[in-house]
Amino acid sequence: MKPEPNRSMEYHVLPPKGLLNDPNGLIYYKGLYHVFFQWNPHGTDHSFKYWGHATSSDLVTYEYHEAALQPVDWFDKNGCYSGSAIEHDGKLYLFYTGNVKSEEGERTSYQCLAVSEDGMSFKKLGPVTRHPEGYTQHMRDPKVMRGEDGVFYMILGAQRDDLTGDTVAYRSEDLLSWEFMGSIMSVREKLGYMWECPDILKLKGKDVFVFSPQGLEPEGYRFNNIFQTGYYMGCFQGGRFHWDGQPFEELDRGFEFYAPQTFVDEKGRTILFGWMGTMPSEMENAMPTVKEGWVHHLSLPREVSTAGGKLVQVPVEELRSLRHEKKEYSGRNIGFEIPHRAYELGIRLEGNVETFDLLYRNEIKIRFEAVGRRFIVERTNWATSLRETRSVTLDGNLKSIEIYTEETSMEIFINSGEEVFSLRYFAKEDDRKVSMEIEGAGSGIEAVSYRLESGRE
Known part of the structure; x- marks a missing residue:
C-alpha cells in the first residue's frame, strides 16, 4: 500500500507519517520529478533513516510511494543517509551514505550505490569507495555530477x-569505480567541525558551492541557528573548487532551513529544495505536530540564479497554478482576514519607506527599518513561549515581499529573492488577521493576495 499524507498541507513535500529531514536524490527522470527524502516511518525521532519517495508531474501535487531504500543490509543497517541521483544510460543511479554503528557506538560510513531502470524499484550494489586517510568516519551525503570533461565527480x-570541516572529491569514468582526489578547496577557510550536504551549482557565469557547516558561533545577525547553510562563489573544475574569496554567505536567513539540494530539470532550470526542520532537540520534541505523528517538511521548490554576486531564490512558476480568489489592497494602513491558511501575499512598497510593519495572525511580525536597512522577522518559540528574531541587512531599500504560508510554515522572499526567510510557526486556529503599516513621505503599500489550493481531492 502506498503511504499518503492525511493533513491539511497543500503544496509542501512532507512525511506520510513520522519524521522527514534532508531532501535526497532530486532529479527529473522519465517524465517525473523525483523527490527522495530522509524518512523515519516508525516515529518522530532520528533513530531510523529510510529514503522516502515522492513524485510529481508539476512540482505542485505529489504522489507518495513506498520507501526507495531501507536500512537492512550490512553496509547501511543503521541508516540509509543522504545522497543524490544521476541518470546514466537510461538508468537512475542513487548514491547515499550507509551508516553502521558497532555495539560500542563506533561509526563506520560507506558511500553506496543503488540502481533502477524504472525509477521505482532499486537494486543495491553496496559500497563503491574506500575511506581516505586523514578523515574521521564523519563522511557522508554524496553529490554526484558529470563534469565538463565528461568525468563523473562525487x-x-x-x-x-583535526576535527575541522571539509569537502572531498572522488572521480569516476563509469559510476562504479572511484578514485580519491582529496579536498575540493584550493584554499580552505576554517568553518566549524563538520561540513554536510555539499552541492555544486553550475549557473550562468558563476559556480556556487553550497554546504551546511556545523559548529559556527553566532556573529551578530549571522549564524543564529543550531546549524547553518550557506555558499561560496567561484569555479568548480577538475574536482577542485576555486573560491572567489567572498565570505561564506547564509542561504536562508530564517529559523529552520538546512541541507538543501539542487537539480537541473528538463527546462534547464536549477531547482532547490531544502529541509525546514533543523532545530534543537527540545524544540523538535515540543513540536505540536508530534501529537499528530509527524514532524518537518521540505521547503517550496525554488528556482535559483545569481545576481549582483549573490544567490537569488524565487518560488517556481508552477506554484502560480495554486492561486484562487485574488484580492487587492492599497494604502498606508491595511487590515484584513485571510480566508484560508494556505495563502500567498505579494507586497510592493512605494515612495520613501522609513519603516514597514506586518503582523500575521498575531504571531509573525515582520519589520523593516530604512535606517540600517534592517529586515526583521519575529515569532514565538513553541518550546519556551519566548519571542525570538532573525535579521538581515539588505543591500538596498525594501521594495517587495512575497510570502507563502501553510498551516504551520512561512517562506518570505524579499526584493525578488535577494534574501529569503523560512520558518515554522503555530498560531491560534481562529486568528486569521493580517495588518500592514508604512511610514515615510509619499510612501504606500500595494498588496495582492490569493488563497492557495491544489485542487487535489
Missing part, C-alpha cells in the same frame, strides 16, 4: 582528523 561532506 563530492562528500567530511571531517578531518
